[in-house]
Amino acid sequence: MNTVNSIVWFRQDLRLEDNPALEAAISIGLVLPVYILDDKSADEWKMGSVSRWWLHHSLTALNQSLNGGLHVFKGNPSEILKRLIKEKNIQKLFWNRCYEPWRITRDKLLEHDIEKLGIDIKSFNGSLLWEPWDVAKSDGTPYKVFTPFYKKSSAMMPLQNLKPNNLASLKLISCAQTNNKINHLELLPKYNWHGSIEKKWCPGETGSHQALRKFLIKNIEQYKVGRDYPALNAVSRISPHLHFGELSPKRVWSEVLEASQNRKIEPQVEHFQRELAWREFSYSLLYHFPSLTTRNLNQRFDIFPWKKNPDSLEKWQRGQTGFPLIDAGMRELWQTGYMHNRVRMIVASFLVKNLLIHWETGAHWFWDCLVDADLAANSCSWQWVAGCGVDAAPYFRIFNPVIQSQKFDANADYIKTYVPELKNCPVKYIHDPSSAPKDKLRNVGIKLGIDYPKAIVDLKLTRKESLDAYNKMRTSF
Numbered sequence: 001m002n003t004v005n006s007i008v009w010f011r012q013d014l015r016l017e018d019n020p021a022l023e024a025a026i027s028i029g030l031v032l033p034v035y036i037l038d039d040k041s042a043d044e045w046k047m048g049s050v051s052r053w054w055l056h057h058s059l060t061a062l063n064q065s066l067n068g069g070l071h072v073f074k075g076n077p078s079e080i081l082k083r084l085i086k087e088k089n090i091q092k093l094f095w096n097r098c099y100e101p102w103r104i105t106r107d108k109l110l111e112h113d114i115e116k117l118g119i120d121i122k123s124f125n126g127s128l129l130w131e132p133w134d135v136a137k138s139d140g141t142p143y144k145v146f147t148p149f150y151k152k153s154s155a156m157m158p159l160q161n162l163k164p165n166n167l168a169s170l171k172l173i174s175c176a177q178t179n180n181k182i183n184h185l186e187l188l189p190k191y192n193w194h195g196s197i198e199k200k201w202c203p204g205e206t207g208s209h210q211a212l213r214k215f216l217i218k219n220i221e222q223y224k225v226g227r228d229y230p231a232l233n234a235v236s237r238i239s240p241h242l243h244f245g246e247l248s249p250k251r252v253w254s255e256v257l258e259a260s261q262n263r264k265i266e267p268q269v270e271h272f273q274r275e276l277a278w279r280e281f282s283y284s285l286l287y288h289f290p291s292l293t294t295r296n297l298n299q300r301f302d303i304f305p306w307k308k309n310p311d312s313l314e315k316w317q318r319g320q321t322g323f324p325l326i327d328a329g330m331r332e333l334w335q336t337g338y339m340h341n342r343v344r345m346i347v348a349s350f351l352v353k354n355l356l357i358h359w360e361t362g363a364h365w366f367w368d369c370l371v372d373a374d375l376a377a378n379s380c381s382w383q384w385v386a387g388c389g390v391d392a393a394p395y396f397r398i399f400n401p402v403i404q405s406q407k408f409d410a411n412a413d414y415i416k417t418y419v420p421e422l423k424n425c426p427v428k429y430i431h432d433p434s435s436a437p438k439d440k441l442r443n444v445g446i447k448l449g450i451d452y453p454k455a456i457v458d459l460k461l462t463r464k465e466s467l468d469a470y471n472k473m474r475t476s477f
């Protein structure tokens, strides 16, 4: 039987298992696995610093799984692929689909360009449970509200166990490229700010399986309620693995169902599946409303009087706002590349509603700092918090960081982890040190404004200012 030479173009699917593009290529012949860093097409949304750190390690892990057979390039994918097609006598090109607007535009042009060479191109769904165009309302328009989206999508296709893979038959096309080609992408930072991030994570397919297993063995048991408490180990922390495609959502879904057998954890499983579906909903919104990344979905917000406020912005970024829960979250982000979901909502609300700084400014900071920076989830979540997205939190829902802290970090365990200068502060005052009697802080050696900042805003006043601005905007239509 004649074998076919194929390129598998790895993108957001840095794994071997449950990878439909790779499986298709293996089933017909020899495979040339390729990764191309394409900052130029990504433009404003080229990967942030922390994502680049992750990518370096994820590519290294993938290369090891391929016994050094991954071919890594930087530049224009169309030119690079055309060159490889000629050099390696390639007949087919396979990839798993991506949904970022810049990638869709690029891929369409590239497809046109490469098909002219007589190459057969096939793309697959390797990143989502449900394709965005498959989940539509009865009139064919996309859903803008999560619950009906979820009802429709989860009823559409009962997800079953994954098929066994054909990796044992994988045969690579040889190509003279040294293993350290990944270093040439220069993804790692020039100076060492990433030591604490490195300790927290294990990028790559194996690390992704470990993270999922750890969650399913124990932590899932308290997911439904525990997921709101940042000091608890109750969430999965698989978001960067999902983002880079080291883990497929289908695999996660199927393993969660398997792990739930003979355990009374249905409410936890259902809630977890709902969160996975929020990821799908974000992708559906990004696909149908590509301006989601830079434009208010609710265009009434186009006249909202945002402020620049660079001094407050810097304090927010550095975790120096004088609100310990906000500061803990922003420092968690800086030190680990991650922030707990509840805290993400609270710090975002503070930026947008107490400091009146545009949500895009916050989204860009997250983009640079998160290990799981994801154009769909990040843009959608920021618009949700700001109140200008679809199915968004009502604008008047302004999180009070002190009340949230008392409720979700009552013993201040999370705060003390990331704001150690407050570790001796009595729990009664730790959620809002600026309103504590001075002697209570002095007694434990804390001078406000010296050891820890005074609150940078008055929560009541800024809440009122924000609601006034919102009401003015509303009534001007």
Ligand SMILES: Cc1cc2nc3c(=O)[nH]c(=O)nc-3n(C[C@H](O)[C@H](O)[C@H](O)COP(=O)(O)OP(=O)(O)OC[C@H]3O[C@@H](n4cnc5c(N)ncnc54)[C@H](O)[C@@H]3O)c2cc1C
Pocket: 227, 235, 236, 237, 238, 239, 240, 242, 243, 275, 276, 277, 278, 279, 280, 282, 339, 340, 341, 342, 344, 345, 348, 366, 370, 372, 373, 374, 375, 377, 378, 379, 381, 382, 385
């Ligand atoms: C302002 C803001 C910005 C955010 N930016 C991102 C981002 O860039 N990348 C990102 O993956 N998530 C983002 N989120 C969503 C959410 O905070 C993270 O997905 C979650 O904290 C990741 O941790 P986990 O894997 O432990 O989540 P779990 O609670 O264990 O959930 C499992 C998975 O479900 C998905 N998920 C959970 N919540 C959401 C959500 N609200 N929206 C979309 N998907 C969700 C994620 O893929 C997650 O890994 C953002 C949320 C906010 C409020």
